[in-house]
Amino acid sequence: MSRNKEQLQGVTHLGDKDNNYGLDYSPQLLEAFENLHPDEDYLVKLDCPEFTSLCPVTGQPDFGRIIIRYIPDKLMVESKSLKLYLFSFRNHGDFHEDCVNIIMKDLQALMRPRYIEVEGRFNARGGIAIHPFANHGDEAHQAMVQARLLAMFSL
Secondary structure (H helix, E strand, O other): OOOOOOOOOOOOOOOOOOOOOOOOOOHHHOOEEEOOOOOOOOOEEEEEEEEEEEOOOOOOEEEEEEEEEEEOOOEEEOHHHHHHHHHOOOOOEOOHHHHHHHHHHHHHHHHOOOEEEEEEEEOOEOOEOOOOEEEEEOHHHHHHHHHHHHHHHOO
8 A cells, every 4th residue: 555645745854855954952843644554553663773962961962772662543753754853852951861751742742642652771971871761651551651661660
């Protein structure tokens, strides 16, 4: 099943040869497209191993990996727009925990997935690596929200 132009309406970054990497945090870069399989519960995992943000106090760069898992409902995030969005954190000063929660909330607002989780695996700085985790689910996935949160404690 191929997508038609109507189904791709609103997907503007994909295929655009002029990659405009903004210098400021920009949630408006995120784009979504229609999920053609809304009758199924299935998992989408996005692994972003080159995430960069700034320490809000020192301005020093922080490097890490962002892993996003979600069960889509009607919409899905377009991956190039996600790349541009994540790149917009490059000059954004926030703590690791804040970055993970902001990413989850922005994706939640964009797609309204059935379930979403965002995990940050930040490189050690000062001898401490920080791995924040945030998740959210609709009413039908509340047991999963609790189970995943508890499971993350054992890692």
